[in-house]
Amino acid sequence: MHIPDGYLGPQTYGTFYAIMLPIWFWASKMLKKTLKAKHAPYLALCAAFSFVIMMFNVPIPGGSTGHAVGGALIAIIMGPWAALMAISTVLIIQALLFGDGGITAIAANCFNMAFVMPFAGYYIYRILVSGSDAVSPRRVFAAAIAGYVSINFAAFFAAVELGIQPLIAHTPDGVPLYAPYSLNVAVPIMTFEHLVFFGFVEAVVTGLVIAYIIRTEPSLMRGSTPSLVPAIGKVGGNWKKLWAGIGVLILLTPLGLLASGTAWGEWTSEGLESLLNYVPEGFKSLNGLWSSFMAGYNISGWNSPFLSALGYIFSAIVGVGLIVLIAFLISRLLPAEGRSS
Amino acid sequence: MSYRWLKTEGGIAPCPCCKIGGRKIGFLERTLVEVTSFFRNGLFSEEYAKKNGILQRIDPRVKILTLGILLVAVSLMRHLTLIGGLYLTVLFLAILSKIDLKFFLPRVWLFIPLFSGIIAIPALFNVFVPGEPLLTLITFKSKWSVGLFEIPKTISITKQGLFVATMFVMRVATSVSLVVLIVLTTRWQYLLKALRVLWVPQMFTFIIGMTCRYIHLLLKLIEDIHLAKKSRVIKKTSVVAGQRWVTSQIGNILKRSLQMSEEVHSAMLSRGFTNDVRILDTFRIKRVDYVWAAFFILFTSVILGFNSILG
Numbered sequence: 330m331h332i333p334d335g336y337l338g339p340q341t342y343g344t345f346y347a348i349m350l351p352i353w354f355w356a357s358k359m360l361k362k363t364l365k366a367k368h369a370p371y372l373a374l375c376a377a378f379s380f381v382i383m384m385f386n387v388p389i390p391g392g393s394t395g396h397a398v399g400g401a402l403i404a405i406i407m408g409p410w411a412a413l414m415a416i417s418t419v420l421i422i423q424a425l426l427f428g429d430g431g432i433t434a435i436a437a438n439c440f441n442m443a444f445v446m447p448f449a450g451y452y453i454y455r456i457l458v459s460g461s462d463a464v465s466p467r468r469v470f471a472a473a474i475a476g477y478v479s480i481n482f483a484a485f486f487a488a489v490e491l492g493i494q495p496l497i498a499h500t501p502d503g504v505p506l507y508a509p510y511s512l513n514v515a516v517p518i519m520t521f522e523h524l525v526f527f528g529f530v531e532a533v534v535t536g537l538v539i540a541y542i543i544r545t546e547p548s549l550m551r552g553s554t555p556s557l558v559p560a561i562g563k564v565g566g567n568w569k570k571l572w573a574g575i576g577v578l579i580l581l582t583p584l585g586l587l588a589s590g591t592a593w594g595e596w597t598s599e600g601l602e603s604l605l606n607y608v609p610e611g612f613k614s615l616n617g618l619w620s621s622f623m624a625g626y627n628i629s630g631w632n633s634p635f636l637s638a639l640g641y642i643f644s645a646i647v648g649v650g651l652i653v654l655i656a657f658l659i660s661r662l663l664p665a666e667g668r669s670s
Numbered sequence: 671m672s673y674r675w676l677k678t679e680g681g682i683a684p685c686p687c688c689k690i691g692g693r694k695i696g697f698l699e700r701t702l703v704e705v706t707s708f709f710r711n712g713l714f715s716e717e718y719a720k721k722n723g724i725l726q727r728i729d730p731r732v733k734i735l736t737l738g739i740l741l742v743a744v745s746l747m748r749h750l751t752l753i754g755g756l757y758l759t760v761l762f763l764a765i766l767s768k769i770d771l772k773f774f775l776p777r778v779w780l781f782i783p784l785f786s787g788i789i790a791i792p793a794l795f796n797v798f799v800p801g802e803p804l805l806t807l808i809t810f811k812s813k814w815s816v817g818l819f820e821i822p823k824t825i826s827i828t829k830q831g832l833f834v835a836t837m838f839v840m841r842v843a844t845s846v847s848l849v850v851l852i853v854l855t856t857r858w859q860y861l862l863k864a865l866r867v868l869w870v871p872q873m874f875t876f877i878i879g880m881t882c883r884y885i886h887l888l889l890k891l892i893e894d895i896h897l898a899k900k901s902r903v904i905k906k907t908s909v910v911a912g913q914r915w916v917t918s919q920i921g922n923i924l925k926r927s928l929q930m931s932e933e934v935h936s937a938m939l940s941r942g943f944t945n946d947v948r949i950l951d952t953f954r955i956k957r958v959d960y961v962w963a964a965f966f967i968l969f970t971s972v973i974l975g976f977n978s979i980l981g
Binding site: 333334335336337338339342357361367368369372373374375376377378380381382384385386387388389390394406418419421422424426428431432433500501502504505507508509510514533534537538541542545546549 | 696700701705738742744746748789790792793798799801830833835837838841842843844845846849853858861873874876877878880881882888889892909912913916918919920921922923927928934938945947981
């Protein structure tokens, strides 16, 4: 899954650097705060462990062998933020010193394997074990499922990154410049091999290692390791700033009214017809499947500029409220220690 | 350390996670082979970094910055001739840096056919990249479709496909050669220190350095565990027993790593570590660095200029 140099165009790898830089910054700030002076040796050892986990070959029926990436396992034991930093460190070392994965693609690889994989694995695990005892057998199955799903998530993202290359970077006559296969080839191939093969290796390793930890060192399952899953609000004490930021963004939403045309990819069938001179069949059949009660982020009848700006702000408040409600309900589903530590 | 029987298997792959172990050697042997090949092939060997070539003489910071820009330039190229030119430049730099091409070329090209080459081959055909046919291979009665793919009536190698495949392989080969060149000509502790020029925080380079050291330690541990197990095995174990053994060893290493991090932390504190990392900066920019940087800026600008003129 390590994408080498030359597979992704500058638009893609540049975007991933822009995405990963604030994530790395935030993660390191958070870990420094929770672990203090301990964080350097702790992260170094976690990273060394993340590196060597790939060296362990696991026997597979049929006489062959495979190995796990360990994103979910590391996140379950050490928390997703430490996993993010540990796996990123490993990916940087692999790219710099071993030529595994490209230098330009470091951020994209980190996004797939150090961000998507541990976070997906960690939260799937937390939801599945909610309410169970720290050493219950349910944790083993939850870990196995988290391992399986998380590697498939990561593979899917990698496939999409590779699959969009022919769409965004090609010569004037449409010949791709970077990874040559489009989404309809890259996604099925990549997801198939992870769904039927690598996913199971990951599941076996994640589940059995957790079973071993429960058997031999149950204290690790009770979170005796330094608490690495601080709630967002506690670390920075930044709830006020966050709400203020969201408030400013809500007030700025009517700015969209100034723009002409439609947001890219959000065309109606009429808009599409004027752009392309025809409406694709699939689009025609799906168009109008769902009509929102606040269509166009506006309230019917509020047509003057001032009222429609108010309508936008009202829509934004309703939207943010719905998201907060959903996040609150999900957080209720998570086990207590994930919320409070 | 050398075990002759371990050297018979190569551990070459661009990415360990993409490898499905197809050959019928056991999981114990495979792990031992990979660990040994890590110690043998790992780019930690500093044989070339100690030579007196041109890139070895350049300040590591200047080298990383300039060759890093060249790497980005490679990714911006839209013409095969320019990528080919850049590849030849990289080879020329390798020769000037006293790197044996018999070592350098296989290092890059051995894994390209294994990975990117296989990926590039289907792109030659009109099934994936439609275009002007160069060589028609098969003609069917009519076109047919398999799932999402549509197989055209005739299968042929296309001009566009040939361009895509060659461009792709050359771009990957040039980028990989550049990275291998940087790594081979720089001692790795200098490489880490020089990352600061790319705004990597000191603490992060410190952690990367520590990680490299503990990777060696943990791998030695894994090698010992596997050799000990191998020396005791007298018959084939079942898959389930094998899986249980491997995963218990992973768990074991995990426990040891966490315990070791506590011990390392105590050791660091007892020697006065205050969580404030300062890396001794011994780099000096010399005249050769200025000349190199000036030449390099000119060269990259010319190449990028050609790239935009050719469109």
